[in-house]
Amino acid sequence: MIQFSINKNIFLQALSITKRAISTKNAIPILSTVKITVTSEGITLTGSNGQISIEHFISIQDENAGLLISSPGSILLEAGFFINVVSSMPDLVLDFNEIEQKQIVLTSGKSEITLKGKEAEQYPRLQEVPTSKPLVLETKVLKQTINETAFAASTQESRPILTGVHFVLTENKNLKTVATDSHRMSQRKLVLDTSGDDFNVVIPSRSLREFTAVFTDDIETVEVFFSNNQILFRSEHISFYTRLLEGTYPDTDRLIPTEFKTTAIFDTANLRHSMERARLLSNATQNGTVKLEIANNVVSAHVNSPEVGRVNEELDTVEVSGEDLVISFNPTYLIEALKATTSEQVKISFISSVRPFTLIPNNEGEDFIQLVTPVRTN
């Protein structure tokens, strides 16, 4: 029967990370528990929602954890409730003792709380991912790529493949990451410092958002492993599994235009604020669009809601060139594209009022390119 003592705060941290994979509203009730597995090496916490699984290991070698293991074993405890109880304990040292009938006695200071657990055998087995030949990625680079693309994935289940982000490695080091919901698209290309076997996978954008929350910036690199329907991101203490989406991702390369009629360079923050103002009014219109007018190298934004009012605004520009143009689109797509851009200036290039326009960081080439599709308003 399990018996160990541990630093409460380190234990809580590990539990909170593991809990990110645990949903309280799962169709499989056992998945609302956290699995605690104690061996002579340390403690492994496991959480899963069937899509994402997280294993967090606390080693007896970790001095901050103050982990003293007297007896190994494994047990399941209701995750949310267990975390609240641990968090409420008065002392920095927490004693964890299993007693008869799968009960756990937690002791800390003068407080003693007994909780009912469940047989560890009831927990589903996680699918294994072979861990040979890792691809090593910088966490920072991977997280930036996710931040630049995952928001553009679809949230609608009507075309499930579009709820994912397409990751493609070619020539062992050329990584292309792309997401689209068919109204807008975001693509980041980069050349890896390391190299690995080529791959072509679609990762659910929701899993990637959890990944960015779980892998904090102090984790410098992650190892990446694939099986045919799963991907594993692994750091020293954390293993993060997510299922892959099945199906063929649409060919997005052909969507990216290369010749333009009009280009304009904007200050990113200024343009975003203008679009946020426009959106206040466009939300009250029938098609929800803002109209951008480029005439004599002056760019202006217009919204007219018969019920609420109207916006007319001349936009600050750094440079405008090319033909005059009028184009209407959903300002939210442009706002989100601008939010994903860390560059201070952006270059927007247009072909016509019915063709998607592109947005790239100014002066940085086209490794990061976004597309927004206009709305025909008449």
Next chain:
Amino acid sequence: MIQFSINKNIFLQALSITKRAISTKNAIPILSTVKITVTSEGITLTGSNGQISIEHFISIQDENAGLLISSPGSILLEAGFFINVVSSMPDLVLDFNEIEQKQIVLTSGKSEITLKGKEAEQYPRLQEVPTSKPLVLETKVLKQTINETAFAASTQESRPILTGVHFVLTENKNLKTVATDSHRMSQRKLVLDTSGDDFNVVIPSRSLREFTAVFTDDIETVEVFFSNNQILFRSEHISFYTRLLEGTYPDTDRLIPTEFKTTAIFDTANLRHSMERARLLSNATQNGTVKLEIANNVVSAHVNSPEVGRVNEELDTVEVSGEDLVISFNPTYLIEALKATTSEQVKISFISSVRPFTLIPNNEGEDFIQLVTPVRTN
């Protein structure tokens, strides 16, 4: 037609305060608007939900406001939407111009937003409260009194009078404030520095909570005025009206016991944390109670939930005296009582397991006294 210019931030601050009285889900649609009244003296913003009304005045004398009035008038604008629009404007200076058909043109920097307003005559007339002979109160004192009592008022409409806080002034300077939901009670007595006409009113606790949010700590005093069914709190710029509750407040004085069998003094924070741990488990029991046991001057807390587990905890005490006792109660009432207490130590006094116990700040007398009713568990 209205025409003025103003510092955007000062205008936003005043709008946000006025908005506290405005509900978007009001049965009277016109109450979702803010009324803007411009005279040669300044601007008055008015918001109301029918229960609470707030008038906020911005004077042309206020240098920070940078208020320049070219033409007076009054108009109604959709409050939430108008605040979002003002907040989105790019420049620190905002121009407000009324044009034909009750439309407003807001200009700031290069941005121009036109909004549709409504006739000011559509706004209901606020009931007037005669403003002679003010009672002047320190804001800090009034807010503390509210924080100490209002939480104990009922949230159930089954006995409407208990959703209010009873304010009684006797002998021109003795203020008694009391609230109860019939499970617990909180009473603060204080002697005012100033004096006023005696009163006996019941103010909705919800209104008092809004009061504490609206009157910030930089407002040193408030003037208080009464009509037969309203109360007005007034500072230099803000008039805050709330209706009073009709009916007779129950006699609570007779509920307060004066002789006790057992007393215990606790560190306020320690006791609160113990009760929060107990509540984690008591939430999962049928009657939701914690059992407090006093035996040989040792106090311990116990909860036993057949489904989830149990708590046993010896409580830290400063001093215990009197007879042994076992008493069960809802830990939330004690937690909320402790939260309302700024004193580092509290003294709890018991009569028996079926009589309410009292809680007072230790060493501070009984000007602030709280009662919690036990639950009979068998």
